[in-house]
Amino acid sequence: MSSADLSVLQRPNDRLRRRRWVNRGMELLAWLAAATAVALLGIVVWSVAKRGASELNLDLLTKPQVAFPVPGGPQGGLVNAFVGTLVIVGIATLMALPVGVLVALYVNEFAPAVVRRGVGLTLDVLNGIPAIVIGIFVFGLIVVGHGDSGLAGSFALAVLMLPLVARSAIEVLALVPGSLREASLGLGVPRWRTTLGIVLPQAVGGIVTGAVLAVARVAGETAPLLFTTAVGVSAGADWNPTHPLASVPVTIFELSDQALESQHAQAWAAAFVLLMFILVTSLTARWLANRSRRKLQRAA
């Protein structure tokens, strides 16, 4: 480069000034983009909190929904929806967690490289299938012939959870140091004992946080439940998963389409409870996950 070029760089001139302004403008836009993203979260959470928190009362969690509400009439609550979500999500977790962990164990401890990639791709594909298609799949698989039930809804949610649980378990298992496996195998402990007794306990914290994140993710899902466990308005809290059960997301979905102010108020209150549950659990799980990952990385 000639010295003339260098002097251009050293002495501020119009060209340099313009480049600096463009740079400043672009930096400002990036700041604005980040501020917009954070503001969007703030606006949505604030809207829900402002409208939902004031509608919170004990009736919401203890009284059943009123089938045909009239303005000024009794409000009722949404206990059937809350109980239903508890049952459906609980059973879905019981279905997805063991299978997800087994898939991860297979991928990490046993599978040859080709199979590992194949299963990984399958999990990605499963993860990418829209929730509403999963709902329709379960409708075709179970509901046609057996009718709506909480169990059908649980199965649909479990299909959504499986790739989430397996993916996070695979990531955590991969962080367990190979030296632990080798030490155990070298002492003559058989492979299955090593896997279940040494490798899995090291990863259990991460697997649990992954499962909690998956629960937080599917607890708010509406689409898989819409055609698998939808009911009108049931008489009260129902804990039996073989019955069609109400759920919080489906109830919000239906209430948001209604005309009465009191129904919108109930929808906001339910949305507030759901959102708080999801935000608290997912933020806590994320925090725990980061901590245990750091710990495992330090151990490795």
Added chain:
Amino acid sequence: MSTYDATGSAARRPFSGRRARAGDLILQGVAGLAALGAVVLVGLIVYKVVQGSRLSLSTFGLGFLTSTGWDPVHSQFGAANLIYGTAITSFGALILATPLALGVALFLTELAPGWIRGPVTALVETLAAIPSVVIGLWGILVLGPVLRDDVMPQLHSALGFIPLFGPSSSGSTIFTAIVVLTIMILPIVSSISRELFLGVPAELKEAALGLGVTRWEMVRGVIFPYARGGVAAAMILGLGRALGEAIAVAQVIGAFNGPIHANLFFQGNTIGAELANEFSNATSNLELSSLFYLALILLVFSLLVNLLAQVIVRRVARKQGLVAQ
């Protein structure tokens, strides 16, 4: 600690070779079955959806994709307007979300002071945790009225000569759906982009800055070309998410099954929204089967989109010798 326990028990109670081998086989078999189950599950999903849509497939064939209207009384079903609505809402959301997401990612990797990065990253990713039904509730009761009163009329009077920005009448419009979808796919695109930008080697960035270019010129000349393929994959994944979103869109788009129109400020419909609204109300086998056909279209879209994104990610990873994602 657990190492100590295991060696202790192994020493106390040595394993016989046969028992050890049987245990290995059982665990490997059970875990392998679970993995096989996941693969079978994907196949079963495809099979069930195809099976459900068989009646509609044989009645309408591919003409289903090009005809319009949803008329249970005359048994006439077509998906053209739904496909159009799905495409325009998804691409609209992608057009709004991508620059925003790239801005967020650049802010988080290049501009933000250290203490702010962690919290802002967590906040943006929290946006992805909000259930779609809650975003939809907010969209119909809060966002819709604001757009109807304060945004769409102004855009119409300023840009009304473009057919996209026609007159508005309600808060439930294609535009509302686009804004809602933008919020939902922003975190995906930005978090993948952030990881990609973090993967750009510091030597390249420093070399560019050392030559005296401004930070933006370094971003344009080094970061963007380096991360181009990955950003494309992130956009495709965001698109896939937007295509498949049913609930929030169903709440805000107004379920209009009339002819295709260009006006963003008018009601529309998408495949996902039609499924969410109509599936429980199907009155005939042909209608139910046509709804399965719609689900099949969504399924094919989502499979294509995901495989395409995977191919891109893998090619980029191979080219750069780093493991993306």
